[in-house]
Amino acid sequence: MARDTAIFDLIEKEKERQLHGIELIASENFVSDDVMNAMGSVLTNKYAEGLPGKRYYGGCEIVDQVENIAIERLCKLFGAEWANVQPHSGAQANAAVLLACLNPGDKILGFDLSHGGHLTHGSPVNFSGKIYKPHFYGVNKETGKVDYEMMEEVARREKPKLIICGASAYSRDWDYARIRKIADEVGALILADISHPAGMIATGMLNSPMEHCHIVTTTTHKTLRGPRGGVIMMGKNFDNPFGLKWVNGNPKSMAALLDAAVFPGTQGGPLEHVIAAKAVAFGEALKPEYATYMNQVKLNAATLAEEFVKRGYQIISGGTENHSMLIDLRSKGVTGKDAENALVLADITVNKNMVPFDTESPFVTSGIRVGTPAITTRGMKENEMAKIAELVDKVITNIGNDEIIQAVHKEVKELMANRPLFAW
Ligand code: DSN
DSSP, X not given: OOOOHHHHHHHHHXXXXXXXXXXXXXXXXXXXXXXXXXXXXXXXXXXXXXXTTEXXXXXXXXXXXXXXXXXXXXXXXXTOSEEEOOOSSHHHHHHHHHHHHOOXXXXXXXXXXXXXXOGGGTOTTSHHHHTSEEEEEOBOTTTOSBOHHHHHHHHHHHOOSEEEEOOSSOOSOOOHHHHHHHHHHHTOEEEEEXXXXXXXXXXXXXXXXXXXXXXXXXXXXXXXXXXXXXXXXXXXXXXXXXXXXXXXXXXXXXXXXXXXXXXXXXXXXXXHHHHHHHHHHHHHXXXXXXXXXXXXXXXXXXXXXXXXXXXXXXXXXXXXXXXEEEEEOGGGTOOHXXXXXXXXHTTEEOEEEOOTTOOSOTTTOSEEEEXXXXXXXXXXXXXXXXXXXXXXXXXXXXXXXXXXXXXXXXXXXHHHTTOOSOOO
């Protein structure tokens, strides 16, 4: 068969783009060759609806072993008692959790999207805000940190069935023990969505939600550096709390409810090639080198935040404890959209992001989100963070000046030359 050059030429171009640019999108990373090879394997040919040992198709004896290894490694990585590795994405994982825990119309309490939360935590444009009744907590205006008093107040008033913690754009750790107290007082379950800082939690650099939060979800492609996908975990399995019914009856345990909510609840056949790649990534994350990598991600983020502050940028909450930071560009008189577009011309990739109490729309925004997982995978250390901040600053303070932006582009190319995508 002739090679499909229309697509493979574009894949090659995208590879070149990734190789030559500075990737600062906080949710992106570069995977190892082993993770990539598992994803591009014959496992994509296999249908395997169901769970290992309980499938609706024959010939699953090998993918059963693959999926069991993925579950085993994931549980070891996070100290979980139970996991489901089938969700196709973080959004799918969250959809399954909400389906398992709630009836349509039930109240949920999530972190406001415009303060750093996620679409699936109750946004009105997402299923989570359409099928369920969302309420929100946010950050304190002065500190930029999660306002736990507000969380408590709304929880006491609204009595949600589910409290969701975790964020897409929040640079501080979470107080899971405090959230548990609030949840216990109002009779709610807690879902911790750790998609962003998962790698730091796995390596003990941030608080773990496993002991305090009933259910934990994460994507596998951000700090975890695996294939694009999602997973659901529980520190401990527990009895079906609200007596929720499933089509065939009343599952006794939360694990059974969650499994049913993934399949047949929200998905069909699992992507066994992606599950194999997840297993490979979890294996990599269990190695000491991964902890060294994570530590470097954190060091790089802290240094990069300091370098931005030195150049007069305002970081929401004043700094970072994880891999990311949210930069308020209002003091520079620039919107997130203009900054993102100008930086792309210099091959520096960030994403525009709303900042708390933003007056701009989500299509414009007043900020950008920056993260260090991807540049750290490419082998960058603290000593290169000043240069990156300098290049970003040069672009943001010279939007529209083609000559300066082209000069920055040249520097970016030199800085990224001869660096493999995966240097760790
Ligand atoms: N879009 C992901 C992120 O960039 O954080 C969240 O869905």
